[in-house]
Amino acid sequence: MECVVQGIIETQHVEALEILLQGLCGVPKQRLRIHELCLKSGPNLGMVASEVRLLCDLEQAEPSWTVKHIGGAMRGAGAEQLSVLVRTTVESKVSRNALRFFYGLGYKLDYELLRVGFAFTFERGARITVAVTSVNKMPKLHATDEAVPVTPGIQLVEVTSPAAADNYTDVVAAISSFCEHLAPLLHLSKPGVPTGVVATAAAAAASLMSNGSGTTL
Incomplete structure (x- = not known):
């Protein structure tokens, strides 16, 4: 399983967010350039449609x-009370012939994206990854060099952590605690829940930029 929250931030404040994250995480950032292809199953693969994502790290x-399947979210009254989405997921490394293989199985390309940005992965009560990326679309098939932003001026922030049935509550608590430090710059919530930009982002970014560096916590 994995725990996840998402939010958006204006591109003009991303540098300030990076400074904050560097101080909070205390680890080097990782550059991201991920080509993502979303594939959906055809009618010959069962009555219930399935979806997989092929991810290629171009950096x-x-x-x-990597092939990744994202399953359904945890349901029930207890799950709805959580501020973090808990969902099943399966992923595995695959060869570069994976796309041809899935086409052979009957999957069809639904959409493709290029995510460009950076990420921090660190231990803070759980193994947490914070990814900040510009989501881009291609004007023609697989043309990653011609990708253009889906939402110019806005970047996606995603906080994720692996979890299991016996520890997801601890992981949720770790993510929620960490996200409180980001609140002046952005609001994070379950995927699919609109958040918008935070009114205090400009002032918080100006303060961080004038300070010029973060403090490791």
Whole structure:
């Protein structure tokens, strides 16, 4: 399983967010350039449609591929009380022939994106990853060099952490605690819940930029 929250931030404040994250996380950032292809199953693969994502890390000298299936979110009164979405997920490394393989199985390309930005992965009560990316679309198939932003001036912030049935409450608590430090710059919530930009972002960003560095906590 994984725990996840998302939010958006104006591109003009991303540098301030990076300064804050550097201070909070105390680890080097990782550059991201992820080519994402979303595939959906055809009618020959069962009555219930399934969806998988093929992710290629273009930042690597030898681009590597991962296949990821995101399952349903945890349901019930207890799950609704959580500020973090808990959902099942399965992922595995695959060869560069994976796209051809899934086409052969009967999957069809639904959409493709290019996510460009950076991420921090660190331990803080759980193994947490914070990714800040510009989400881009391609004008033609697989043309990553021609990608343009889906929402110019806005970037996506996603906080995720792996979890299991016996520890997800601890992971949710760790994510919620960490996200409180980001509140002046952005609001994070479950995927699919609109958040918008935060009114205090400009002032918080100005303060961080004038300080010029974060403090490791």
